Amino acid sequence: MDFDFHPFEDIAEKISAGQRLSFEDGVRLYQSEDLPVLGALAQEVRRRLNGRRVVYSLNLHLNYTNLCADNCRFCSFAKKPGEEGGYVLNPGEIASAVREAVMEWQINEVHLVGGHHPTWGLEDYLAILRAIRSAGPSVYIKAFAAPEIAHIARLSGLAPAELLRRFQAEGLNGLPGGGAEIFSEEVRKKICPNKISAGEWLEIHRLAHGLGLRTNATMLYGHIENGEDRVEHVLRLRALQDETGGFQAFIPLCYQARRNALESLGTCGGFTDLKVFAVSRLLLDNVPHLKAHWVGLGLKMAQVSLSFGVDDLGGVHLGEKIFRETGETPRAELDRGGMERLIRSAGYEPCLVDSAYSVASENADG
Numbered sequence: 001m002d003f004d005f006h007p008f009e010d011i012a013e014k015i016s017a018g019q020r021l022s023f024e025d026g027v028r029l030y031q032s033e034d035l036p037v038l039g040a041l042a043q044e045v046r047r048r049l050n051g052r053r054v055v056y057s058l059n060l061h062l063n064y065t066n067l068c069a070d071n072c073r074f075c076s077f078a079k080k081p082g083e084e085g086g087y088v089l090n091p092g093e094i095a096s097a098v099r100e101a102v103m104e105w106q107i108n109e110v111h112l113v114g115g116h117h118p119t120w121g122l123e124d125y126l127a128i129l130r131a132i133r134s135a136g137p138s139v140y141i142k143a144f145a146a147p148e149i150a151h152i153a154r155l156s157g158l159a160p161a162e163l164l165r166r167f168q169a170e171g172l173n174g175l176p177g178g179g180a181e182i183f184s185e186e187v188r189k190k191i192c193p194n195k196i197s198a199g200e201w202l203e204i205h206r207l208a209h210g211l212g213l214r215t216n217a218t219m220l221y222g223h224i225e226n227g228e229d230r231v232e233h234v235l236r237l238r239a240l241q242d243e244t245g246g247f248q249a250f251i252p253l254c255y256q257a258r259r260n261a262l263e264s265l266g267t268c269g270g271f272t273d274l275k276v277f278a279v280s281r282l283l284l285d286n287v288p289h290l291k292a293h294w295v296g297l298g299l300k301m302a303q304v305s306l307s308f309g310v311d312d313l314g315g316v317h318l319g320e321k322i323f324r325e326t327g328e329t330p331r332a333e334l335d336r337g338g339m340e341r342l343i344r345s346a347g348y349e350p351c352l353v354d355s356a357y358s359v360a361s362e363n364a365d366g
Contacts, residue, residue, distance in 0.1 A: 008037060011282075015044055021283050023231055029279045030227030035271060042278035042309030049288060050311040054348040056339050057355060059109035059315030060101040064089045064128060068115030069151070072181075072192040076258060081118060088117070091131035098135035105335075108354040109315060110136060112143035113178055122156035122163075126170055133171035140354040141171050142216075145178035146204040150196045161207045168211060174355055175208050177216030177251055183236050184229040191223060202240055209246025214356065216291070217247050221276050222255040222268035230276065234283045241286045248357060249289035249312055252276045254296055270301050274308045281309025289357070294334075303346040313343065 011025050021029075032038060065088045066079045079086035089097075101107045110132050117124075125144070132141055144152070144167065153163045164172075181188060183198035196204075205215050219233050234250075241247045254273055281290050291312035294302035302313060316334045334342070336352070343350040353359055 008032070008041065012041060015041055015282065018048075020285055023235060026231035026234070026279060026283050027228055029282065030230065030275065032275075035274060035278075038275060038278040038282075039308045042281040043307060045281050045285070046290070046309045046311055052347075052349050053351050054306060054311055054313060054343045054346075055289070055351045055353045055357065056313045056343070057109045057315035057353055058105060058107045058336060059111050059355075060098060060105075060107045062089070062094060062097060062110060062112045062114075062132075064094065064112060064114040065117050066115050067117050069118040070116050070147070070192070070194050072195060076256065077115070079115070091127045094128055095131040095135040098132050098139070102136045102139065105316070107136070107139060108352075109140045109142060111176060111315070111355075112141065113145050113148065113176055116148060116151040120152075120155070122152065122158065122166070125152055126166065129167060129170040129172060140173045140356060142174045142176050142355045143167070143172055145176050146201045147179035147196050149175070149204050150200060160204050161211070164204075164208055164211055164213065168213060172213065174213050174248075175205065175215040177218040177247075177249070180218045180233070180237075181220045182223075182225045182229050183233040184225060187223075187225050187229055191220075198236065202236065205246065206240060206244055209244035214246055214248050216249045216251060217287070218251045218253050219276075219280075220253050220255055222272060230279070231283065234280055238284055238286055241284075245286075247287045248355070249291045250280060250284050250287050251291040251293055251314075252280055253293055256296060270304070273297060273301060274305065277305050277308040277310055299342060303342060306343070306346050306348055313339065 008029070011021065011029070014021060014025070029038060063077070066077050067081055067086050067088060068079065098110060112128070112132070129141065129143065132139070149160055149163060153160045156163065158166070179195065180201055181192055181195065185198060188195065188198065205217070208215050217237050219230065221230055237247065237250065254268060256267055277290065277292065284290070289312040290310050291314055292302045292305040292310045294313055297305065316336065316339055340350040351359060
């Protein structure tokens, strides 16, 4: 590569040799302002893992309720019972949305997350899964982030492992990666004091992996965390992946500073976005895919991220609400042709997959 990697010659040598980076390496990378060098290092890993291919899915986002018993300070989506704007989708409405998306868009995935409904019981959630599976017999169901699993388990009186088995029996294929936020407990106390701990989040994913459910993992950055917190977060994910091999993708999510209790912090810029992608790709050597959630980044920044280690642009995101509620996202949907044009115009090769990363097609129909 035509880059001078000083003062990262030792790190570049490790990467070329396929050696693992340390906590100290990660902190040094975050301290750097040399973004082109970080990108070049990340691209070496990206090419080794995924070549020039960029994957995406045809997915329907279903945010089944925004009623939430939690009180995360960064959230713009949640409502309390009785608050204006609160809603709940019933199983019939969910089935109708899935059926329409299957027929009109040929979706291959349903991504289901919502608030922590204060009163629902187990049967309410089982009914949702049955509705999805009935309306889309072959779609991949990625549903219920780890904090939702903990919340539902607590209300239903079931252990998380048993709850996961019940959901799996009704068609659940995998878990999304939400709710990880940042694993530093000091930071969690300030931004999401009522949410499950980092240890509980990791344990739920460990249980899911043990049942054969593949999962994703996220990190919320750009608020009050620092580079050391980000490195610690990624290395804890790396350690669990060494143990289970169950993570399929890592998704850094930029905090959106609108309509929530932390909005005075502002939203971080593209420089930080690209640094987080690059350093994450370098540290997280055992998770195959690095995903950019373009709904939060914007289309142009998502394209640039493909040259900073990212190989996964997620999906077309039909129906996504959580980022839209921040007011930062004027458009939250793409069709298949639009996604493929986005990828090709950045110089990469689009590949349609589902959440199991099963290849459906290399090219759109036109």
